[in-house]
Amino acid sequence: MEKPLVQIRNLELSAATGRGEARILRSIDLDIERGSILGIVGESGSGKSSLANAIIGLPAGNTSKLSGEIVLDGVNLLSLDESGMRALRGSRVAMVFQDPMTALNPLFSVERHLVDVIKRRFPAVSRADATGRALAALEAVGIADPGLRLASYPGDLSGGMRQRVLIAMALLAEPDLLIADEPTTALDATIEAQIVSLLSDLKARLSGSILFISHHLGLVARLCERICVMYGGTVVELGDTAAIAAAPAHPYTRALMACMIDDQVSDAPLMFIPGEVPDPVAPVQGCIFAPRCAHVVEQCLRVAPQLRDLGASRKVACHRAGEIA
Numbered sequence: 001m002e003k004p005l006v007q008i009r010n011l012e013l014s015a016a017t018g019r020g021e022a023r024i025l026r027s028i029d030l031d032i033e034r035g036s037i038l039g040i041v042g043e044s045g046s047g048k049s050s051l052a053n054a055i056i057g058l059p060a061g062n063t064s065k066l067s068g069e070i071v072l073d074g075v076n077l078l079s080l081d082e083s084g085m086r087a088l089r090g091s092r093v094a095m096v097f098q099d100p101m102t103a104l105n106p107l108f109s110v111e112r113h114l115v116d117v118i119k120r121r122f123p124a125v126s127r128a129d130a131t132g133r134a135l136a137a138l139e140a141v142g143i144a145d146p147g148l149r150l151a152s153y154p155g156d157l158s159g160g161m162r163q164r165v166l167i168a169m170a171l172l173a174e175p176d177l178l179i180a181d182e183p184t185t186a187l188d189a190t191i192e193a194q195i196v197s198l199l200s201d202l203k204a205r206l207s208g209s210i211l212f213i214s215h216h217l218g219l220v221a222r223l224c225e226r227i228c229v230m231y232g233g234t235v236v237e238l239g240d241t242a243a244i245a246a247a248p249a250h251p252y253t254r255a256l257m258a259c260m261i262d263d264q265v266s267d268a269p270l271m272f273i274p275g276e277v278p279d280p281v282a283p284v285q286g287c288i289f290a291p292r293c294a295h296v297v298e299q300c301l302r303v304a305p306q307l308r309d310l311g312a313s314r315k316v317a318c319h320r321a322g323e324i325a
């Protein structure tokens, strides 16, 4: 089998806070396969954005410490300096953020945004060719009247349209890895559905891989071939979407799925998982999910479960997976 595009090994991220050291990512091991779409799901605060930012080399504040390995095509990104990382960003690795407004410069036209990406990635491209590519990219992301839109400024566009511009920018960069961090959270449900179907169409056009981050398991399941479930800065379950949907192995994944089913019944009260996400500053003994787990036994309070192989490229970090049905 071909080597994965990205291999993350023993990735740890911590940051100093007024209350002590916050452990934001704990010993993450994760592969991103080539040409695939991997979904990362977990409640708010589980470390999804921190993981994405670590991959793209944006530190979580100046007191943060990152260790372990993020190997992209044989190169450990953690060994690159800032200029090496900058060269990678927007070329081999591109990102679409939750809030498109912060990623667009209000003083630059749509054309300038798109052409800048092309010029950076392909310096030899002529101005006319760049404008042609920019137009084609706007068309590809479903923007009506792309010729007119090139002259628009971010402030003239709706949220959904800004997100499309960002996706067009990401497409133009032809990245090996496109990271989309909650790209639809700021949008209403109809636009969200449009953007999701757009990303799903783009899967076929992109030769690279996509890392799609959302707290919404239903969305991730619709779009992604594989799912990584995060909790408290750890990976608790990993596997093919269909296999996880058919039989979630981790109690946390099950709880997320239960929320999702209720979520679809519009007038039912929204179900949520009782308890709170762990405080990243608090010390953890045993399983990080134990305080909220319905299946907790004595061992869970003593020993942290390792991510173990269940076969069929499925992994779970739970002592009791397999025993509980």
Ligand SMILES: Nc1ncnc2c1ncn2[C@@H]1O[C@H](COP(=O)(O)OP(=O)(O)OP(=O)(O)O)[C@@H](O)[C@H]1O
Pocket: 015, 016, 017, 022, 024, 042, 043, 044, 045, 046, 047, 048, 049, 050, 051, 060, 061, 064, 215, 280
């Ligand atoms: N620079 C920092 N200093 C201290 N704590 C931080 C820092 N950055 C992130 N954290 C903490 O790390 C945890 C993970 O945050 P992160 O933003 O990665 O979560 P997330 O899964 O993306 O959540 P959301 O769904 O809300 O976007 C949170 O508890 C957050 O408060």
Ligand SMILES: [Mg+2]
Pocket: 048, 049, 050, 181, 182
């Ligand atoms: Mg986030």
